[in-house]
Amino acid sequence: MTATIQLRHLINGVWKDGTGSAVTSSNPARPTETVAHGLQASGSEVDRAMAAATAAKHGWARTPAHERGLVLLRAAAILEQSAAALGLELAREEGKTLTEGEGEVLRAAQILRYYGNDCDRAAGGIYSSPRRGETIMVTRKPLGVIGVVTPFNFPIAIPAWKIAPALAYGNAVVWKPASTVPLLAMRLAEALNSAGLPAGVLNLLIGPGSMGSSIVEHPELDGLTFTGSTGVGRSLASKAAGRGVPVQAEMGGKNASIVLADADLDLALDQVMLGAFRSSGQKCTATSRLIVADEIAEDFLTELGKRAAALAVGDPTAPGTQMGPVINEAARISIQQGIDTAVAQGADVLAGGNPYAGDLAAGYFIAPTVLELQGHRSQDVWSQELFGPVLSVRRAGSTQEALDLANDSEFGLSAALFTQDLTTALSAIDEIDVGILHVNSESAGADPHVPFGGAKKSGYGPKEQGEAAKEFFTHSTTVYLRGGTNART
Numbered sequence: 001m002t003a004t005i006q007l008r009h010l011i012n013g014v015w016k017d018g019t020g021s022a023v024t025s026s027n028p029a030r031p032t033e034t035v036a037h038g039l040q041a042s043g044s045e046v047d048r049a050m051a052a053a054t055a056a057k058h059g060w061a062r063t064p065a066h067e068r069g070l071v072l073l074r075a076a077a078i079l080e081q082s083a084a085a086l087g088l089e090l091a092r093e094e095g096k097t098l099t100e101g102e103g104e105v106l107r108a109a110q111i112l113r114y115y116g117n118d119c120d121r122a123a124g125g126i127y128s129s130p131r132r133g134e135t136i137m138v139t140r141k142p143l144g145v146i147g148v149v150t151p152f153n154f155p156i157a158i159p160a161w162k163i164a165p166a167l168a169y170g171n172a173v174v175w176k177p178a179s180t181v182p183l184l185a186m187r188l189a190e191a192l193n194s195a196g197l198p199a200g201v202l203n204l205l206i207g208p209g210s211m212g213s214s215i216v217e218h219p220e221l222d223g224l225t226f227t228g229s230t231g232v233g234r235s236l237a238s239k240a241a242g243r244g245v246p247v248q249a250e251m252g253g254k255n256a257s258i259v260l261a262d263a264d265l266d267l268a269l270d271q272v273m274l275g276a277f278r279s280s281g282q283k284c285t286a287t288s289r290l291i292v293a294d295e296i297a298e299d300f301l302t303e304l305g306k307r308a309a310a311l312a313v314g315d316p317t318a319p320g321t322q323m324g325p326v327i328n329e330a331a332r333i334s335i336q337q338g339i340d341t342a343v344a345q346g347a348d349v350l351a352g353g354n355p356y357a358g359d360l361a362a363g364y365f366i367a368p369t370v371l372e373l374q375g376h377r378s379q380d381v382w383s384q385e386l387f388g389p390v391l392s393v394r395r396a397g398s399t400q401e402a403l404d405l406a407n408d409s410e411f412g413l414s415a416a417l418f419t420q421d422l423t424t425a426l427s428a429i430d431e432i433d434v435g436i437l438h439v440n441s442e443s444a445g446a447d448p449h450v451p452f453g454g455a456k457k458s459g460y461g462p463k464e465q466g467e468a469a470k471e472f473f474t475h476s477t478t479v480y481l482r483g484g485t486n487a488r489t
């Protein structure tokens with residue numbers, strides 16, 4: 001039995017107990033086991049955090065970018081040194097496997113390194129002027145105070161990919177993580193704090209969902225970055241936009257994998273399994289729809305059903321476990337309801353489908369589920385994001401039909417296409433309407449130096465990562481620069 005950890009908030013460089021109601025994070029594999037416990041922040045703490053960030057923002061903006069970068073690089077080293085311990089805490093608090101948990105901590109470190117190093121790269125641009133004796137220069141300045149609202153499913157990597165660029169480009173941050181994963185939030189804030197971040201530059205508030213609105217409605221807010229559910233994202237985005245505050249919201253996905261007849265089927269099986277079931281399907285980039293070419297469907301789906309049924313589901317901290325629980329009871333209930341509705345609407349169950357009995361029934365486990373949908377009747381499980389280990393399948397009679405089915409969604413975050421035919425791949429790149437397309441790899445995954453974000457209803461505002469992050473977290477000043485005399489040559 002591991003001791004319960006005390007949750008605190010970081011406000012103006014000081015760790016403080018909250019003054020709101022109790023908050024507990026528990027192990028979703030064994031819900032009676034408390035991981036961390038404390039008191040939530042309340043409205044007065046939001047005010048103090050915003051005031052601290054506002055007071056700190058000018059000093060941080062004026063700190064040489066190289067020095068800001070060094071803080072991020074030191075924080076990356078701290079995470080790397082403690083990856084095994086933090087990976088275990090992540091698995092206990094969020095429920096992904098130990099391997100995935102440790103991998104996520106290292107990914108957060110990689111993100112911090114990318115932005116830490118980016119502080120020593122180009123800070124703007126120089127353009128030629130149509131006028132003699134003049135140069136046009138574009139410089140970048142931080143927005144100011146950024147509100148960061150993050151989801152449960154990547155408790156440390158998603159915060160890192162928002163907070164690292166916000167800080168690298170000179171902003172101060174007020175951060176509200178999902179209240180189900182406060183411990184990992186504290187760990188990232190601790191790493192940045194120990195790395196030498198000045199007081200007030202990063203403030204962490206653990207609080208209820210409504211705290212997102214308090215942050216967005218705060219008069220001192222200069223920008224908002226959000227990842228999470230479509231409903232919350234749209235509500236926060238509309239509040240921010242209504243106040244003229246720049247906003248970036250990363251929301252839902254209903255990502256398709258297409259397996260064509262000429263694909264390497266073994267590769268496709270491996271990748272579809274990873275895309276659908278890693279992190280218990282709780283990624284906005286997870287594969288939740290599968291489209292299989294008619295010619296190969298029978299054998300492919302039989303093998304897929306077998307592999308899904310054979311996944312080792314259980315305690316995510318136990319060696320050998322391939323899939324852990326979902327985050328909480330509400331998620332377990334809504335995902336199981338989604339499965340039950342699909343079955344009632346005529347789906348064939350190729351794997352999973354039923355709630356667990358026995359040991360696993362005590363945790364928030366959902367069986368890896370593969371549902372084949374018949375014909376083209378409308379089915380909720382085809383269109384609605386369940387955010388769990390549930391894969392719905394349709395067969396396609398032609399490549400064109402497969403591509404049309406992939407586009408049959410209000411969302412457009414990611415997709416995966418399995419084919420060995422370059423001509424087909426090239427035309428699919430044009431036709432599939434998504435922000436991220438994987439050719440012959442799973443639908444999830446993201447690198448810090450390239451744009452991340454969706455098409456259609458998956459996102460609102462600019463993309464994340466790489467140059468896109470620099471665009472979002474700064475504004476530009478175009479400088480028409482001439483010498484100070486009349487002698488223009």
Ligand code: UN1
Nearest residue numbers: 227283284285444445446
């Ligand atoms: C990934 O695909 O590895 O919330 C990252 C999410 C995404 C991140 C996905 N914003 O799942």
